[in-house]
Amino acid sequence: MKTLQDYIDKLNALNFKEMYNGDFFLTWEKSDDEIEAVFTVADALRFMRENNISTKVFESGLGISLFRDNSTRTRFSFASACNLLGLEVQDLDEGKSQVAHGETVRETANMISFMADVIGIRDDMYIGKGNAYMHEVVDAVTQGNKDGILEQKPTLVNLQCDIDHPTQAMADMLHIIHEFGGVENLKGKKLAMTWAYSPSYGKPLSVPQGIIGLMTRFGMDVVLAHPEGYEVFEEVEEVAKKNAEKSGGSFTKTNSMAEAFKDADIVYPKSWAPFAAMEKRTELYGNGDTDGIKALEKELLAQNAEHKDWACTEELMATTKDGKALYMHCLPADITGVSCKEGEVDASVFDRYRDPLYKEASFKPYIIAAMIFLAKFADPADILKKLEENGTPRVFK
Amino acid sequence: MKTLQDYIDKLNALNFKEMYNGDFFLTWEKSDDEIEAVFTVADALRFMRENNISTKVFESGLGISLFRDNSTRTRFSFASACNLLGLEVQDLDEGKSQVAHGETVRETANMISFMADVIGIRDDMYIGKGNAYMHEVVDAVTQGNKDGILEQKPTLVNLQCDIDHPTQAMADMLHIIHEFGGVENLKGKKLAMTWAYSPSYGKPLSVPQGIIGLMTRFGMDVVLAHPEGYEVFEEVEEVAKKNAEKSGGSFTKTNSMAEAFKDADIVYPKSWAPFAAMEKRTELYGNGDTDGIKALEKELLAQNAEHKDWACTEELMATTKDGKALYMHCLPADITGVSCKEGEVDASVFDRYRDPLYKEASFKPYIIAAMIFLAKFADPADILKKLEENGTPRVFK
């Protein structure tokens, strides 16, 4: 697109009015129009920043971040998105304050939200918990707003839960759209979301689940590949199947990495833990069973080690479409001979794709900002138009 | 009130000119007009935020926070207040930098204040130290400003010291005013500030002291109740007595929780440590006497345990005015059967008052912002007027 008006016109053709005052939990809870609205606003915000048009829509307000893990990438993406819109990030550090469940969640959620316009949560470690916790928080602030405690209901952005990683999957998808020159060119393209060996264990399932839950909506042939025993959450596979059917693409599974890579247009080789093992781990943590956790860790590492041949090698890459599928990863990757002895990907493959990988990551702040934008304004297209008319430069001139 | 002009008119009838370029240490160092000015500006700022009028009065500037304890609530209240006015919070983390006394205070206070408009300090742990430390900081930056080192003198906001907790007490009071429909309706109302059992020890005295030091100014009958041995700072009791006399209310003491609750309109049951024990603890810390500290801790917990009957039960609540006194707490509370086996309050009582409790807490960011506002502008009423005339929306529209 060449002008902001193009994005505005596109938005005006979409129906996303349910997003106003809403939240973003899972991509498959959103309609196709809503997903497209996020992409469109993300692209529009990027266009505006690149053209030195300020997108600061908040004169004041806080963006609260709550991370259960340390995280540089997600932290910076969320901070960047908030800053782009005029919100100041305030971290609710688990080390600094205990966040528990039930009424305590209700209390803390209200206490931090008096000036909060957004809450971004990353809680991906425990199966059955992360997404549930986010809902608890949203319920609490929704009630707080109704009861007159909170003047506004802050919007939740799911920065990764146990089920989905919507900001990652959508940034990845926007990258694909840009690389392939538009959604209209994706029909029939083959995308391989495959497991890959890593010497670490317990990597979250939200990435593969997020990918199959979203990428099946665009008419692509999505293949999920993993060794036996590395199954992902069944309900998300169901989502993927229905998506594929509706979009005219396909969703298939295989236990062969080679089969998945064969003629693929896009490959996404990445390690994850078996769903069943993650469930067990959650239970062990719940019981405070440290010995059990250690035993499970050992077991999982041994299980991983049986599949060291699941690596994105030059040989495998050569079997993809014209030998040059788009290689994707959420980063950081376990690179063979660089970050570990044997890992997810050959160093030479990874190096060749650094630029596209970094571009892939660069969409995330804009995706997050777009989610916030669409939740905060009844008529986002009109706001974009007015921002352009105002023409306040981001950098003074 | 219905319009901002109402708040402005109210302000114009008050004399608070001494607050300009001042600081906020203790409520009883402020005149009645000054206290009312804080409430009025707090309400005005809230009115403006709720009506989407930006109150961003700083284009740049820092709000420095210095906490000796971890604190989610106070941290977020201070951050919210600063953000509302346009200041960016920068934490001076004790873990990150040593803050000592004497010349070191003078040096650090100047080093952090080159761009600081506000310094918020929470230092409540040691009797005789917290408030003194705040004065040291203010003296240092006042001198720094006079000597041409600092272009401006940052305003100090006492976020809790060993003597008073002014932002808490004033948020609590503003909550009472709103619940009872105005200061004019408080004459003759009975407020019970009472000790309550908690299985933790060493809780600061600044809350009960702050409450009796402030609430006695509005013609209410304030009762301070605690078991023998849980006396608060004598000087603050003197303040309370004088306040009551002047305001036409009363200040009485009792060792019976039942007596305090009887026909009370407002109850504030909360644990605290005995003043004498806190003094001893401060000395032990000063001497680095860890064995002594451990012994004292054990002793205090045992002493607390003798008074488990000091709990805000349904039975006691039934004895209050019409059985429905306003229950108050600075949060988090020790709730029986929820956050501890036996605590300050019955779960059913606490649950019934969640909404008012959260509203109570919601005033704190506005109280802090009002304290800053009144210290920073010679004519705050005029500034509010101009902000309304400018009509910059907080959220773009």
Next chain:
Amino acid sequence: MKTLQDYIDKLNALNFKEMYNGDFFLTWEKSDDEIEAVFTVADALRFMRENNISTKVFESGLGISLFRDNSTRTRFSFASACNLLGLEVQDLDEGKSQVAHGETVRETANMISFMADVIGIRDDMYIGKGNAYMHEVVDAVTQGNKDGILEQKPTLVNLQCDIDHPTQAMADMLHIIHEFGGVENLKGKKLAMTWAYSPSYGKPLSVPQGIIGLMTRFGMDVVLAHPEGYEVFEEVEEVAKKNAEKSGGSFTKTNSMAEAFKDADIVYPKSWAPFAAMEKRTELYGNGDTDGIKALEKELLAQNAEHKDWACTEELMATTKDGKALYMHCLPADITGVSCKEGEVDASVFDRYRDPLYKEASFKPYIIAAMIFLAKFADPADILKKLEENGTPRVFK
């Protein structure tokens, strides 16, 4: 100067066009005009802040700080500078995220820079590493910008490396200029940069190196004094020699503190570690040789202890020009009888110079802001002019 126009006129007479889109590594990589441009913009920004003219040139954008040590002063200086220009600081905490070298640097540098306008790095601990690391980061983001990953190339500000401490040295120099009433009054003045005893070890060399590398450019007679064995980086001595030659001043060395102080107009007594020892320490750390590190530490402390007579005493101060040389320090100082038993300076000397010392420190935020300003605008003089014309007040009025 009396008006902003004076600063603007001065700027317009200087050639600093190479600074646009550049970075700030070492002062001696900058021309005299460029150095003067930094001083001029720093003074202009201070003038504007003191006259309540907003210098907020960024509506949004991040300033990334990356510190290998804890640091209150540098942290607050960088945060203040960013805030003054409208950038929000986001810390890349080493504790929160691993930053390594090579491709990992490239990756992290890009990941944090999607919305970054500035990166400030302090990395002074390892000889041969800090400055090199900064270059790696700049190379990464320069490439990222060329490759279309980053919409802008963030500017690097060296907040202290193993070679130079440009923001400190330039703040110090601006302090000298102000104290002596202008650069034109410095010709022939004697500045003594001397080692002083401290009971701690391993203090970075970047301060003495920064001082001799910069102060020799203004026609002064700069003396570097230290006990035998406390040599600084030879290459920087070479820089100092050439500077002195070109500026018509002199650069000499001595092993006598008394000789250095004799008739000095300015004295800068400060501890540092021997260059050779720091090189050895870097190697030991690289090998993970903890025993070796402990042995070296012991050795260095013993070596220091042989030179306790290297202290800035009243007696020595009396030998300076009229007995009242300008005493300087980067702070915090090791004060005899205050922060340590025997240290760098007598308490009475230090106390007499508190005001000038704090003023010295107060220039640093403005120096950092000026470095950013000059890197971000093709015509900084024009921007200053427009900011004045706009006349947006920093504090609302």
